[in-house]
Amino acid sequence: MTHPITPSASLTCSDLSFQWPDGTTVFDGLSCGIGPGRTGLVGTNGSGKSTLLRLLAGQLRPARGSVTVGGGLGYLPQDAPLDTALRVDEALGIAERRAALGAIEAGDASEAHFETIGDDWDVEERALATLGSLGLGDVGLDRPMGQMSGGETVLLRLAALLLERPDVLLLDEPTNNLDVFARRRLYDAVDSWRTGALVVVSHDRELLERVDRIAELRSGAVSVYGGGWSAYEEALAIQQEAAERSLRTADADVRRQKRELEETQTKLARRQRFGAKMQAQKRVPGAVSGLRKRAAQESAGKLRGVQEDELRKAREQREEAAEAVREDAEIRVDLPHTAVPANRTVLRLEELRLPFGELHDGTLHVRGPERIALVGGNGAGKTTLLRVLTGELAPLSGEAAVSVPLRFLPQRLNVLDEELSVAANAARLAPEATDQHIRAQLARFLFKGARAEQLAGTLSGGESFRATLAATVLATPAPQLLMLDEPTNNLDLASVRQLTNALGSYQGALLVASHDVRFLESVGITRWLFLDRDLRETTAEEVRDLLGAPESG
Template sequence: MTTHSLTLDRVSYRLADGRSLFSELSFSFEPVATGLVGANGAGKSVLARLLAGQLTPDSGQVRGSGRVFLLPTPGYPPRGTVGELAGVGDALAALARIEAGSVDEADFACIGDRWDLRERLQQQWQQLGLPDGLDPSQPAARLSGGQAMRVALSGAWASNADWLILDEPSNHLDARHRQQLYEHLQQWRGGLLAISHDRGLLARMQQIVELDGRGLHRYGGAWQDYVDARTAEREAAAAQLDHARAQHRQQQRSAREQHERQQQRQARGNRDAKQANQAPILLGGQKQRAEATQGRAQQIQADRLQASAQQLRSAAAAVQAAPELALFAHEGERGSARLLQAQDLVLPYGCAAPLQLDIRRGQRIAVVGDNGSGKSTLLRVLAGQESARSGSVQQHAPLALLDQQLLALAGDRSILDTVQAANPAAAPAELRTRLALLGLDAQRIQRPASSLSDGERVKGALASVLYARPTPQLLLLDEPSNALDLSALQALESLLGAWEGGLVMVSHDTHLLQALRPTQVLQVSAEGWQWRDPE
């Protein structure tokens, strides 16, 4: 079997607004199952496009052998046709032209040896549980989020590529289809680079590579090995920072004490000179020699102080390379204990069985089930954004919904404008501080939301929900972990663990569900709704 590698040789890349994303980046990706992690906005998706040849670096080279298939994170609703979503739109169009009589060499080159592409796609779609009769030419917007991701993955499995680069491949997949994805990844024998924050997926990788402002860093082993290594690095960096602080304080004390001794010697010398009966020329020579000695001592001390200050800055930078992020919500009014009631609720789509709900303060309900069963529809109905087929919903307290489409961050509106609109009375400086604690700097929060990464938009949408007025007492969260980086996921888990209001969350992230510590689990299926105790 031929070994294929992907190599970055002193690659530099600037974004359209002139910002430098990568500078002199060099790294070699081995053809093993590799998870790529990093903060939102670090440039993981841009790096993927560079490796796949879809972008050209400003300087340096990307070298590789074999064919690379890139699966980008599909937007929602997805654009184009189902075939284009599967990444084979050009090949299907070329195949159609050849069948219509085309002899264009470009069409034959596009097809290569994939003459059975349609059949292989249909076989993949059947294995992935997609609807029968799915047509590659139909609009992809008709698909649900989970169906869209499975279609995109089908193109990857059918690609026969030497390298797969998958960008957040488990987004929108339910538990059953995530497990199916994991099995496909374990069976893949080519090069694999998975950009993901899904800890279940990362646990199945052979190595983890992290991208940050310093470059790319390789960690052998899977997710837990990476966590242990990063923990050890942070502890070592913190210890080094403590040592550097102590050294710098010692140098500051030494400099202060030296200055005081010099002042005392100078005062004593001045007194002795007045009392001594020596020629002025001799006194002048003594003074010059003393000043020269003092000058050398001062320079040595200044150099030591400067060196200790530089060591302190370097140690502080190492600790701050992975800043801790924080989410916090307004305390707000306690309000009533009962937050929402639903009686004989039948959804317009998905599960047709009636549902009874009585949500009170402190309840944390995890809603689980297959894609298409009605979980997202339930949240929209509870929030009043969609009408039920029958039954009633009574809201007894302010609530907020964070949906998968991130409608609050549509268009060219900035994160800061969106959060300010949700809380007009808040001081802009306070909101900027809170957004900074989410890893959203002053520049990002003022850019159009459409120019930000998926993870940055998720953070902004979270902020617009959590920092709103009136303070929501009931949170409805639909897959809130999608596209969040690991630091933001930890901050979200910390918030949900301490949240005192009501919470209804749809999620397929088992780690997040464990951190949520749900009081109840609501399972939805074609047969109906079922309450069960948390595991």
């Protein structure tokens, strides 16, 4: 599935400006260029990554500026609908050529069939080879789309683009909601990309390790860093250290300029008092005194002006230095009441059978502050198991017993009342806590002062997750078993880092369903359970083998 790199494959934005109909400015004069190879486009939620891809793909029109694409372009948007009534060959866009080939093989030599095929006589072979490279070799070209899983349909949409052999390929969050097997296949496709320029928007660190460069979209500008995600983080750390040094130097300069200005003003005030005293005692003639006074005022005014100008320059330099320092604030929270003694039974499953999914024999005992990962393919029953543990669903048979206070953070984040403030939501889940305690804890989740009064329905995606996490872990009684269902889906990398920090302070048992191996490793998973027909003990290394994932750097 590899082809020689197309040297001309590129994307160029020149003076690009774009606003939404409500007047919100996304870009104002953005210029950047992306050449051949694999580029990971990263940035916080709301920075404009998906909007930029839509502008590059021609789905949105800029208010000013231009986009230039070198070669043919393919675009895979997030969550694009696909008609389940289609056959696979129709979704791939090759149904007419297949029909023409069939007609010719049956003896119909109509000119129209030859025009339909053009030079693409091997279209079926290419289609099957492309499907095979994405792990869909057993799907078949005549299969109805309605019989395919969600992950398979994402890979099928990618196969349709690859069949077109685009010089430039844009992928927007392609691994969202993919299980471990589908992610591995997509990783393989990215690894084998050789046809031109590939740009992928993603929060998936495993995927971002596979690119040739990272392009960061921040404050309406794009900065490019060579290498994958680990190299980007190292470069960023060096850059941040230099920015913080510059800020400390600028702060010291502002303090020095303020001190010198205050000393000058004190000296001038002393001189003025002395001159007024001399005039009052008539030791100096009035005319001479007046001339001296005017000269002193002019001299003092110039001196003050010079020093005020120096202070203004120092403050401007300080502002520039402060802008270079990133404000990726960290969550710092203390959760002592979540602690679980090492010998306490937290959860007990005995011969559990789920109403949905593949779990036929779930037997599990959890004791103390264990941190357990639930991994497996889509449909294996991870979410169903968590919903059974909350009591939302009943098992087909067997027993599920939770013996400590439990809280569940679902994928859809439907914990908060959107009509209430962040503080009111936290108070609703912690009725025994004082308002002062709630606000002090919310501040540690970065909801300080007036931000705690913001309505939940007006929060951004990352803010909503942070508020939900805060309300969940601050609830009373304090959760000693915390269950998370795909918590990193749709989170930007700063939010993932904040979640990891918060979970570092959590002292209870943790049960996490996730396909994000790097996240699971970062929160200190102690047991890995693979869901197929039972809860099978596995290891991080075995999960990585399933993913074909590189080792953590």
